[in-house]
Amino acid sequence: MAQTTQTRPPGPDDTASVPLTKPQLPGWAPALAAVVAFGAAALVGLLLGWGVVGIVAVGWILLLIGLPAWSTAVEGSRKGTDRLVGTVVWSTLALALLPLIAVLWEVISRGAPALNATFFTASQSGVLGAGGGIYHAIMGTLIVTLIATVISVPIGIMAAIYLVEYGKKNRLSQVLTFLIDVMTGIPSIVAGLFALALFTLIFGPGVRMAVGGSIALSVLMIPIVVRSTEEMLKLVPDELREGAYALGVPKWRTIVKVVLPTALGGIVTGATLAVARVAGETAPLLLIVGTFRATNFNPFDGAMATLPVLIFSEATRGGLQEYIPFQLERAWGAALVLIIIVMALNLLARVVGSYFSPKTGR
Amino acid sequence: MSTTETERTPPREPEAPRGVSRRGDTIFAGLAKGSGLFIMLALAGVALFLVLQSLPAIGASGENAYGADNIVLYIWPLLFGTVLAAIIALVIATPLAIGVALVISVYAPRRIARLLGYLIDLLAAVPSVVYGLWGRETLQSWVFPIYQWLADNLGWIPLFAGPVTTGRTILTAGIVLAVMALPIITALCREVFAQTPTMHKEAALALGATRWEMIKMAVFPYSRSGVTSAILLGLGRALGETMAVALVLSASGVITINLISSQNPSTIAASIALNYANASGIKTNVLIAGGLVLFVVTFAVNFLGRWLAARGQAKG
Amino acid sequence: MAKSIDISDVNIYYGDFLAVQGVNMTVKARQVTAFIGPSGCGKSTVLRTLNRMHEVIPGARVEGKVVVDGQSLYDPSVDPVAVRRQIGMVFQRPNPFPTMSIYDNVLAGNKLNAKKMKKDEADSIVEKSLKGANLWNEVKDRLAKPGMGLSGGQQQRLCIARAIAVEPQVLLMDEPCSALDPISTSAIEDLIHELKSDYTIVIVTHNMQQAARVSDETGFFNLKATGEPGQLVEFNSTTKMFSNPDEPATEAYISGRFG
Ligand SMILES: Nc1ncnc2c1ncn2[C@@H]1O[C@H](COP(=O)(O)OP(=O)(O)O)[C@@H](O)[C@H]1O
Ligand SMILES: [Mg+2]
Numbered sequence: 001m002a003q004t005t006q007t008r009p010p011g012p013d014d015t016a017s018v019p020l021t022k023p024q025l026p027g028w029a030p031a032l033a034a035v036v037a038f039g040a041a042a043l044v045g046l047l048l049g050w051g052v053v054g055i056v057a058v059g060w061i062l063l064l065i066g067l068p069a070w071s072t073a074v075e076g077s078r079k080g081t082d083r084l085v086g087t088v089v090w091s092t093l094a095l096a097l098l099p100l101i102a103v104l105w106e107v108i109s110r111g112a113p114a115l116n117a118t119f120f121t122a123s124q125s126g127v128l129g130a131g132g133g134i135y136h137a138i139m140g141t142l143i144v145t146l147i148a149t150v151i152s153v154p155i156g157i158m159a160a161i162y163l164v165e166y167g168k169k170n171r172l173s174q175v176l177t178f179l180i181d182v183m184t185g186i187p188s189i190v191a192g193l194f195a196l197a198l199f200t201l202i203f204g205p206g207v208r209m210a211v212g213g214s215i216a217l218s219v220l221m222i223p224i225v226v227r228s229t230e231e232m233l234k235l236v237p238d239e240l241r242e243g244a245y246a247l248g249v250p251k252w253r254t255i256v257k258v259v260l261p262t263a264l265g266g267i268v269t270g271a272t273l274a275v276a277r278v279a280g281e282t283a284p285l286l287l288i289v290g291t292f293r294a295t296n297f298n299p300f301d302g303a304m305a306t307l308p309v310l311i312f313s314e315a316t317r318g319g320l321q322e323y324i325p326f327q328l329e330r331a332w333g334a335a336l337v338l339i340i341i342v343m344a345l346n347l348l349a350r351v352v353g354s355y356f357s358p359k360t361g362r
Numbered sequence: 363m364s365t366t367e368t369e370r371t372p373p374r375e376p377e378a379p380r381g382v383s384r385r386g387d388t389i390f391a392g393l394a395k396g397s398g399l400f401i402m403l404a405l406a407g408v409a410l411f412l413v414l415q416s417l418p419a420i421g422a423s424g425e426n427a428y429g430a431d432n433i434v435l436y437i438w439p440l441l442f443g444t445v446l447a448a449i450i451a452l453v454i455a456t457p458l459a460i461g462v463a464l465v466i467s468v469y470a471p472r473r474i475a476r477l478l479g480y481l482i483d484l485l486a487a488v489p490s491v492v493y494g495l496w497g498r499e500t501l502q503s504w505v506f507p508i509y510q511w512l513a514d515n516l517g518w519i520p521l522f523a524g525p526v527t528t529g530r531t532i533l534t535a536g537i538v539l540a541v542m543a544l545p546i547i548t549a550l551c552r553e554v555f556a557q558t559p560t561m562h563k564e565a566a567l568a569l570g571a572t573r574w575e576m577i578k579m580a581v582f583p584y585s586r587s588g589v590t591s592a593i594l595l596g597l598g599r600a601l602g603e604t605m606a607v608a609l610v611l612s613a614s615g616v617i618t619i620n621l622i623s624s625q626n627p628s629t630i631a632a633s634i635a636l637n638y639a640n641a642s643g644i645k646t647n648v649l650i651a652g653g654l655v656l657f658v659v660t661f662a663v664n665f666l667g668r669w670l671a672a673r674g675q676a677k678g
Numbered sequence: 679m680a681k682s683i684d685i686s687d688v689n690i691y692y693g694d695f696l697a698v699q700g701v702n703m704t705v706k707a708r709q710v711t712a713f714i715g716p717s718g719c720g721k722s723t724v725l726r727t728l729n730r731m732h733e734v735i736p737g738a739r740v741e742g743k744v745v746v747d748g749q750s751l752y753d754p755s756v757d758p759v760a761v762r763r764q765i766g767m768v769f770q771r772p773n774p775f776p777t778m779s780i781y782d783n784v785l786a787g788n789k790l791n792a793k794k795m796k797k798d799e800a801d802s803i804v805e806k807s808l809k810g811a812n813l814w815n816e817v818k819d820r821l822a823k824p825g826m827g828l829s830g831g832q833q834q835r836l837c838i839a840r841a842i843a844v845e846p847q848v849l850l851m852d853e854p855c856s857a858l859d860p861i862s863t864s865a866i867e868d869l870i871h872e873l874k875s876d877y878t879i880v881i882v883t884h885n886m887q888q889a890a891r892v893s894d895e896t897g898f899f900n901l902k903a904t905g906e907p908g909q910l911v912e913f914n915s916t917t918k919m920f921s922n923p924d925e926p927a928t929e930a931y932i933s934g935r936f937g
Pocket of ligand 1: 716
C-alpha cells in the first residue's frame with residue numbers, strides 16, 4: 001500500500017459552520033402556485049372570453065414559469081430547476097391521461113343513447129336510417145375471435161413449451177425466437193393481406209370468409225401467446241421438474257401435471273390479454289371478412305359483420321344526409337360495446353392472474 | 363421428429379426417466395416441435411405470399427397503379443406519408459412517454475404509481491378503430507381552431523402553411539398515432555428506468571443531488587439504449603397502424619410537409635384499407651406490393667429496436 | 679469543522695414496520711464510531727438516518743431527534759440535499775457511476791454546485807481527493823478511464839475520494855470493506871485512520887476485529903427479541919467494549935464471535 005502521508009486529505013475549513021437549514025418553500029407551495037396560476041388565467045380568460053383550452057394553456061404556462069421562479073428566488077437555482085422538471089413531468093402525465101379520459105367520455109356519452117334491447121338483438125338487415133341493432137356484429141366478433149383463440153392458444157402454448165422445455169438454446173429454437181420477434185411487429189393490415197392472398201389462391205378472387213379473419217388474427221395473436229407463456233414457464237423453478245423426474249414421472253407428464261399447472265395463472269392471463277388485443281383489430285377483418293348487414297353464423301360462408309368493421313363502415317359510409325346521424329350513433333354505440341368487451345377481458349385477465357398465482361404475480 | 367434427437371437434449375438439462383412412457387414423450391415432444399415448425403411455416407407463408415403476389419405489380423402502370431406511372435411512383439408518396447405520420451407521432455409521444463415513465467418510476471408514491479401504470483395500460487387496450495372514430499369525430503373539431511391560429515400566426519413556417527379548411531389532416535392523424543404509441547413507449551421506458559440499480563441512484567442522492575440531478579446522473583446514462591429501443595418499437599407500431607389514419611385523414615396522396623392543409627399524403631396501410639374493396643386484378647397486386655414494403659420497413663425498425671434492447675441488456 | 683452528532687429517542691420505520699427503536703447516543707467529532715451487531719438489527723438503518731438517506735426509501739420515516747452541531751436534522755426547515763452534501767456516505771458495495779471516468783467520478787458531487795469549474799481548480803480537487811483516498815498513485819496515469827475498470831478495493835477508495843471531494847463534515851461508511859479482499863480492506867482501514875484527523879467517521883462493520891482496530895467508540899445493536907425492533911444495547915469506548923463491557927449481551931456477542 002503506497003502511503004502518501006505528506007498530503008493531507010482536503011480537510012474542511014475548521015472555522016466555518018455550514019448551516020444545514022436553507023430557506024425552503026413550504027409543502028403546499030406547488031398547490032398554491034397552481035391555484036394562483038390557473039385562477040389568474042381563468043379570471044383574465046373569462047373577461048377576455050378565451051375558451052377552456054386557452055385558459056388551461058395560459059394557466060399552465062404561468063405555473064411553469066411562476067413556481068420555478070419563486071423557488072429559484074427562495075431556494076436557489078438548483079432547486080428551481082428541480083421544480084421546473086417536476087412540473088413538466090407531472091404535466092406530461094396530465095396530458096397523457098387526457099386522451100384516455102376524452103375517448104372514454106366521448107364513447108360513453110355518445111354511445112350510451114344507442115343502447116337498448118333492439119340494439120343488442122337486431123341486425124341491420126333491411127334497415128336504412130334509424131333502428132336495427134348490432135347483434136350480427138357482436139356475434140361475428142365472438143365467432144371470429146373464438147376461432148382465432150382456438151387456433152392460437154394451443155399452438156402458442158405448445159411452441160412456448162418447445163422453446164422452454166425441449167429446445168433450450170438449440171438452433172431451431174433460436175431461429176424460432178427470432179421469427180416470433182418478427183411476427184410481433186407484423187402490421188395488422190399485412191396479416192390481413194396474407195389471409196386474403198391465401199384464400200384468394202384457394203377459393204379464387206373476391207372471397208369473403210370469417211375464418212380467414214380468424215387466421216389473420218391468429219398471425220397477430222400467436223406471438224403474444226408464445227411470449228407470455230414462455231415468460232411464465234421460465235418462472236417455474238427447475239427443482240419442481242427435477243423433483244418429478246426423481247419420482248419416475250415421464251417428461252411429458254411432468255410438463256402437463258407439474259409445470260403447466262404451476263404456470264397456469266400467468267398463461268391464462270397472457271392468453272386473455274392476447275384475445276383482448278385482437279378483438280378490437282379492424283384492418284385484417286375489413287379485407288377478408290368484409291361487411292354484412294344481416295346475421296351470418298357460418299364462418300366458412302361469405303362475409304360476416306364484426307364490431308370493429310361495423311364501426312369503421314358506419315362512420316365512413318356517407319350516403320343520404322338524413323341517415324348519417326343514425327349511422328354515427330350506431331358507430332358510437334358499437335364502440336361502447338367493443339370497449340366494454342375489451343376492458344372486461346383486461347379486467348378478467350388481471351383477476352385470473354392474481355387469483356391463480358399469487359406467487360409469481362408482481 | 364427423427365432428425366434432431368441429439369440437438370433437442372442439451373447436456374445439463376435434468377434427464378427424464380426413460381422406458382415406460384417413451385411413446386407419450388415422443389408424441390408430446392412432437393406436438394411441441396410441430397407447433398414451432400408450424401409458426402415458422404406460417405411466417406414463411408406470409409413472406410412468400412406477399413412476395414409472389416407482389417411480382418405481377420412490377421409492371422403495373424396508369425389505371426392499374428392508381429394513376430401512377432409505375433409501382434415505385436405509386437408507393438413512394440404513400441411511404442412518405444407513412445413515415446411522416448409516424449414521425450409526427452413520435453415527436454409528440456416520446457417526450458410525453460419519458461415524462462410519464464419518470465412519474466411512474468421515480469416521482470409518484472408507489473401506490474399511485476401502480477394505479478397510473480394501470481391507467482396507461484388501459485390507454486393501450488382501447489381498440490385502434492375507436493381512436494380513429496374519436497379522431498374523426500371529436501379531435502378534429504378541437505384542433506381545427508388551433509390549426510387556424512397556427513396558419514394565421516405561424517404560416518411562414520412551411521409545416522403550418524395551410525390553408526386550413528378541415529381538422530382532418532396528417533397532423534391530426536399523427537396526434538392519434540401518438541396516443542396509440544404512447545403506452546408502448548411508456549411501458550418500455552418504465553421498465554428501463556426501474557432497472558437502474560438503486561446503488562447508483564443512492565450514490566447520487568448521497569452526494570447531495572436533487573431528484574432531477576439524480577435522474578441525470580444515475581437514471582439517464584443507464585437507460586440510453588433502452589429508451590432508444592423503446593422509441594423504435596413505438597415507431598414500428600405507428601408505421602403499421604391502419605384504422606386511425608384511414609378514419610382521420612382526408613387524403614389526396616400528395617407529397618408535402620404542410621401538416622395542416624386539406625391536401626394530405628396518405629399512408630400505405632390506410633390506402634390498402636380504403637382501396638381493397640374496389641380492387642381487382644393487377645390493382646390487388648399493387649396493394650399487396652405496398653403491404654410488402656410496409657412489412658419490410660416495420661421489420662427493419664423493429665429489428666433495430668430489439669437488437670438495441672438486447673445489446674443494452676448484455677452491457678448493463 | 680468536523681461535527682458531533684446527538685441522537686435522542688430515535689425510532690425508525692419502514693412503512694408500518696418499526697425497524698429500530700429508542701436509540702440514544704452521541705457521536706463525537708474527529709473520532710471513529712463503529713456500529714456492530716448481527717445482521718438485520720438495524721445498523722444500516724440508523725446510519726442512513728444520519729444523513730437523511732433513510733427517507734429515500736418509499737414509505738420510510740423517522741421519529742425523534744438527530745442534532746448535528748446544534749442543528750436538528752429533521753427540522754422542517756432543514757434541506758435534505760444540504761444535509762447530504764455535509765454528511766457524505768460510502769456504501770457497502772462500491773458504486774462508482776458506470777458511465778463516468780475516474781476523473782468525473784471524483785468530481786460528480788462538486789459539479790452539482792459549481793456548474794463551471796476552472797480546469798486547474800478541478801484538477802487540484804481530483805488530485806487532492808484521490809491522494810486523500812490513497813488512490814492517486816495507482817490511477818494518476820489513467821484518470822480518463824472508466825471508474826468501473828478498477829478493482830473492487832480501488833473502486834471503493836474511488837467512492838471515498840468522491841465523498842471527500844465535496845469536503846463534508848462527517849463521513850458515514852456502511853460495511854465499506856465487506857465486499858473486499860484482505861489487502862484492500864487493510865488499505866481502507868489505514869485510510870480511515872488518516873481521515874480521522876479531519877472528519878467525524880461512523881462505520882458499520884460486521885467484522886469485530888475491524889471495529890477494534892479502527893474505532894474509538896463502539897455501539898452494539900441487537901434485536902430485542904426475534905420479531906421485535908432493533909435497539910442500541912450498549913454504547914461505550916471501544917477499549918471498554920472489547921475488554922469489559924457493561925452489558926452481558928455485548929459480552930456474549932463479542933466473545934461468541936472471538937472465541
Ligand atoms: N428497504 C427496506 N424496506 C423494508 N424493510 C427494510 C428495508 N431495509 C431494511 N429493512 C428491515 O429493517 C431491519 C434492519 O435492517 P438493516 O438496517 O439493513 O440491518 P443491518 O444493516 O443491521 O443488517 C431489518 O429487519 C430489515 O428487514
Ligand atoms: Mg446493513
